Amino acid sequence: MSSLIFPAVLSGLMMGAVYALVALGLTLIYGVLHIINFAHGSLLMLALYAVYFLWSYFGVDPYLAIPIVLPVFFVLGYCLQRGLITPMSNGSEQNILLITLAVSMIIENLALYFWTSNTRTADIAYAYDTVEILGAFLPLGRVIAFCAAIAVAPLLWCFMAYTRTGSAIRAVAIEKRGAELVGIDVNHTYAICFGMGTACVALAACLLLPTFYITPQVGYTFVLVAFTTVVLGGMGSLPGALIAGLLLGVIESLCGLFLGESLGQIGIFLAFILILLFKPSGLMGRAR
Amino acid sequence: MKSQSIGQLALAAAALCYLFGVYFASSPVWMGFTINALVIAVIAMSWNITGGFGGLSSFGHAALYGTGAYASAILQVKYGMNAWVGFGAGILAGAAMGAFIGALSFRYGLRGSYFALVTLAFAEVLRICASSFEFTGGGSGLQLTLAPGLANLQFADRTVVYTALLFVVAVVMGLTALIKYSRFGAYLIAVRENEDAARALGIDTYRIKVQAMAISGAFGGLAGVLYLQLWLFIDSNVVYGSAVSIEALIGPIIGGAGTVWGPLLGTLGLHLLGEGAKHLLPNAPGLNFVLYAIVLICALRFLPQGLVGLAGKIGAFTRKKEDDNA
Numbered sequence: 001m002s003s004l005i006f007p008a009v010l011s012g013l014m015m016g017a018v019y020a021l022v023a024l025g026l027t028l029i030y031g032v033l034h035i036i037n038f039a040h041g042s043l044l045m046l047a048l049y050a051v052y053f054l055w056s057y058f059g060v061d062p063y064l065a066i067p068i069v070l071p072v073f074f075v076l077g078y079c080l081q082r083g084l085i086t087p088m089s090n091g092s093e094q095n096i097l098l099i100t101l102a103v104s105m106i107i108e109n110l111a112l113y114f115w116t117s118n119t120r121t122a123d124i125a126y127a128y129d130t131v132e133i134l135g136a137f138l139p140l141g142r143v144i145a146f147c148a149a150i151a152v153a154p155l156l157w158c159f160m161a162y163t164r165t166g167s168a169i170r171a172v173a174i175e176k177r178g179a180e181l182v183g184i185d186v187n188h189t190y191a192i193c194f195g196m197g198t199a200c201v202a203l204a205a206c207l208l209l210p211t212f213y214i215t216p217q218v219g220y221t222f223v224l225v226a227f228t229t230v231v232l233g234g235m236g237s238l239p240g241a242l243i244a245g246l247l248l249g250v251i252e253s254l255c256g257l258f259l260g261e262s263l264g265q266i267g268i269f270l271a272f273i274l275i276l277l278f279k280p281s282g283l284m285g286r287a288r
Numbered sequence: 289m290k291s292q293s294i295g296q297l298a299l300a301a302a303a304l305c306y307l308f309g310v311y312f313a314s315s316p317v318w319m320g321f322t323i324n325a326l327v328i329a330v331i332a333m334s335w336n337i338t339g340g341f342g343g344l345s346s347f348g349h350a351a352l353y354g355t356g357a358y359a360s361a362i363l364q365v366k367y368g369m370n371a372w373v374g375f376g377a378g379i380l381a382g383a384a385m386g387a388f389i390g391a392l393s394f395r396y397g398l399r400g401s402y403f404a405l406v407t408l409a410f411a412e413v414l415r416i417c418a419s420s421f422e423f424t425g426g427g428s429g430l431q432l433t434l435a436p437g438l439a440n441l442q443f444a445d446r447t448v449v450y451t452a453l454l455f456v457v458a459v460v461m462g463l464t465a466l467i468k469y470s471r472f473g474a475y476l477i478a479v480r481e482n483e484d485a486a487r488a489l490g491i492d493t494y495r496i497k498v499q500a501m502a503i504s505g506a507f508g509g510l511a512g513v514l515y516l517q518l519w520l521f522i523d524s525n526v527v528y529g530s531a532v533s534i535e536a537l538i539g540p541i542i543g544g545a546g547t548v549w550g551p552l553l554g555t556l557g558l559h560l561l562g563e564g565a566k567h568l569l570p571n572a573p574g575l576n577f578v579l580y581a582i583v584l585i586c587a588l589r590f591l592p593q594g595l596v597g598l599a600g601k602i603g604a605f606t607r608k609k610e611d612d613n614a
Contacts, residue, residue, distance in 0.1 A: 036401045088589045093400060094345055095588045098541065101347075102581035105534065109574030109581075220530065224412055227405055263420050269413045276406045277396045 007136035008257045009250050014142035016249020017149035018204055022222055023229035023241040024156060025200030031236025032173040032193045035096040039080070041223025042104035043198050045111060047073055047205030048214045055122050055209070062124065062209040063144070069202045077198025082191040104219070111216035124210045141211035148207055152200070153242040160238070169193055173236070221265070225252075228272040234282030244283060295602025299595065300549055303556060307454060311447070319446050325559035326453045327514045331532065332539035332551035333460050334507035339537060340546035341473060342500045343480030345400075348407030349508055349536035351389060351414050354528035356382035356509025357516045358418060361430040366423075371441040375513050382509015383502045390501025394494050399483075408533070415528035429523025432516065441517050449518070456514065457552065460507055465548045467503065476500055477546070508536075531577075538580055542587045544594030553595050558583065 022044060029037045050069055054060040060068070080103065089095040130137040160166040171179040172189045180186050212218075229248055233240025248268055255267030275282065310322050331353050338344040359381030360374035369377075393406050418424040436444045443449050467473045475496045478486040487493045516522055535555075543554025561583065562576030569575055591598050 036405065084585075088585050090589065090592065097345070097401060097404060098537075098588055099585055101534070102584045105577050105581035109577045112574045113572050113578075224408070227408075231402075231405065260420075263416065266413060266416050266420075269409050269416070272409045273392075273406060273413065276398060276402055276409070277392055280396070280398065280402055 004257060005254070006134075007138075008253045010133060010136045011138060011142070012250035012253025013246055014138060014146045014249070015253065016246040017146040018208055018245075019222070019225050019229050019249055020242045020245025021145075021149040021152060021200055021204040021207070023226045023233065023245050024153060024238060025197035025204075026226045027230045027233065027236055027238060027241040028156070028200070029194055029197040030230060031238075032169055033081075033096070033190055035093060035100065036227070037194075037197065038097065038100040038223065039103040039107065040100075040197070040201060040226060041219030041221075042107040042111075043073070043077070043219070044201045044205055044222050045214070045216060045219035046107055047202040048209055048212075048218065049111065049115060050202075051205050051209045052120060052122055052214055055124070062122065062206050066203060066206045069206060070199050073202035074195040074199040076195075078191045078195035080198070081194035082187060085194075086187055086190065104223075108216055108219065115216060117215055117217070120214045121212075122209050128211070139211055141207075145207035145211070148203070149245075150242075152203065153238060156196075156200075157238050165189075165192060224272075225265075225268055228268055228275070230282075231272065231280065232275050232282055234284040237282065237284040240282055240284030293600045293602060295599035296549075296596060298602075299553060299599040303549070303553055306556065310450065316446060319450055321559070321563055322556075323446070323450055323453055323518065325556055326457050327511055327518065328535050328559070329457060329539065329552045329555040330460055330514060331508055331511035331536045332543075332555045333457075333464055334504045334511060335536040336464065336540040336545060336547075336551045337467065337476075337504040337507065338497075338500050340540050340550065341468065341476045341480060342497060344497065344500070345404050345537065346407040346504075346533075347404040347537070348389075348409070348411030348533050349504075350528050350530065350532035351407065351411040352382045352386050352505045352508025353512040353515070353532050353536070354411070354414055354418065354522075354524070355385040355505075356512030357522045357527045358424055358430070358512075359509070360513045360516055361432065361522055362424065364432055365425075365430050370439055371517065372439070375441065375517075378513035378516070379506050379509045382512065383506035386505020386508065387498055387502040389505075390498040394497045394501075408530075411528055411530070411533055415524045418528055419524035425523070427523070429521060429526070432520040434520060442520075453514065456510070460510070461548055461552065463507075468548060472496070472499070480546070534577075534580075538584055540594075542583060542591070542594055544596030547594070547596040550594050550596045557595065 022040070026037060026040050029035065029040075047069060050072070051062050051065050054065045054068065055062055084103070085096060085099050088099055124141070126140060129140040131140055131143050133143075160170060168179070168184045168189050169192065171182070171184055172186055176186055179189070225248060229241055229244045232248065233242070233244035248271065251267045251271055252265060255263060259266070307322070310318050313319065331349060334352060335346060335349050338346055356378035360378035363369040363377050364371060364374045389407060389410050393403055398406055419427050424430070434442065436442045443452075467476075475486070475491050478489070478491060479493050479496055483493055512527055515527065539555035539558060540551040541554065542558060543552065544550030558580055561579055565572075565575050565579055587594060593600070
């Protein structure tokens with residue numbers, strides 16, 4: 001058994017990096033808008049289909065699809081926030097929550113209608129080439145996803161810390177009224193943030209597709225894991241999301257190993273409930 | 289009942305006309321459809337207690353619904369109990385689950401988005417457990433044997449089923465009205481409006497919220513039991529699935545959260561809309577959910593108090609009490 005633990009931890013880390021990437025988008029949106037975006041998983045599903053169709057109809061390699069899908073989903077996220085969520089919510093937090101839920105219902109059920117519930121996989125030849133790391137064999141696609149996700153977190157952090165847009169986002173997150181007074185366009189900043197969160201999901205889709213399946217419901221599994229990651233990392237904390245994502249990947253992988261495949265995710269949800277109850281501010285979050 | 293308007297009375301009358309009109313509809317399709325809608329209306333009424341009166345938006349009411357259904361099914365299938373025992377046990381199990389989730393969440397002061405997430409997680413944990421353990425029938429679910437008779441709460445005649453269901457719905461609505469106009473209801477509404485102020489006035493907000501979750505759980509368990517007795521089959525995705533949680537909250541919000549008639553009106557209206565869409569586009573599964581979502585967004589924007597609130601503005605008897613809906 002112990003010989004299985006190390007490979008399980010490694011493959012958990014690989015999956016965890018993708019969870020972290022999805023959660024980075026979610027935590028970015030939460031940190032600034034203070035809303036939980038229920039549509040996040042559906043947007044991931046939409047992005048997966050976009051990458052899949054680019055690959056199957058036009059032969060675009062999922063990794064080369066990044067420069068196409070990323071801007072498109074940034075714009076989609078921007079428009080969603082500016083065109084739908086802000087005008088329809090009357091500014092109440094609960095309404096925003098419900099509108100993102102409604103958006104996810106619309107996306108998911110339309111996907112079910114147009115693309116049916118069939119499971120699709122992209123058979124990309126090199127994705128399952130194995131790489132040997134310290135005696136464990138891992139699929140190439142997962143290793144690439146891991147490296148990319150690990151690279152994105154510091155990039156995002158630098159963006160927030162050193163650019164003007166980044167400071168505007170932080171200003172709005174801390175004090176909305178004050179930011180407005182010094183001339184920051186709050187609605188624009190919100191929408192930028194939502195766009196960036198959606199772009200993270202699009203990137204995650206490009207990295208996931210080679211080694212994952214797609215169904216219209218695939219977003220649901222990810223969104224719950226992403227919620228857990230965000231809460232565990234501390235709502236709004238980028239480094240927290242990265243660490244929490246990796247940790248949850250390992251938890252899931254180990255639970256899968258010891259309790260059986262179908263119960264793997266239970267570890268995640270139990271962790272979720274325990275964190276929400278005992279430390280809702282998370283690992284790296286500010287005290288509420 | 290003092291501040292009702294002509295619009296609200298008309299709305300309630302229209303719902304009653306529809307519910308009794310179903311008896312005279314020649315096609316059994318209408319009755320079957322309305323029976324389904326009424327079961328959902330009961331889970332909507334369950335959500336309304338916490339989400340409507342208490343302002344505690346749960347995104348996981350399936351946890352209560354499923355627990356009620358499973359408790360009753362396990363007692364009947366595995367222990368050979370009578371359906372009436374299962375009926376009571378389902379309600380009790382739902383109440384216990386509600387109190388448990390409430391006690392845990394409120395003990396640690398979860399509010400707003402955090403409460404929404406923790407309820408969602410509970411429903412999901414229960415769903416995975418129910419689909420994994422032998423005890424709950426695993427992935428293949430639990431099947432009740434078909435044996436019509438009063439002892440088994442199974443009736444060959446749909447009219448009897450429908451009448452019984454109408455009776456249950458009336459009881460739940462009556463209890464909701466009792467709660468609304470009781471001291472407990474006033475405390476609960478105070479918690480919704482301003483929890484800190486309510487506590488400052490000496491209300492034990494923790495106890496009130498846990499009690500509300502227990503009542504909501506009892507109604508939710510009841511809805512689950514009704515589903516079980518109607519369909520005689522449950523599995524984890526059907527009763528613990530997220531669709532149940534969504535339907536539980538969407539009806540009351542559209543009908544009017546925190547009102548007695550809101551959940552029933554919202555659920556009936558939505559289901560009529562969904563059914564109509566099904567006839568126009570027969571091969572579109574999930575289309576009704578797209579419609580529900582669009583209606584939900586519009587309701588959030590344009591009808592902050594739901595259908596009941598809208599009707600309240602039509603021909604109000606007393607203009608001063610406009611915000612105090614039925």
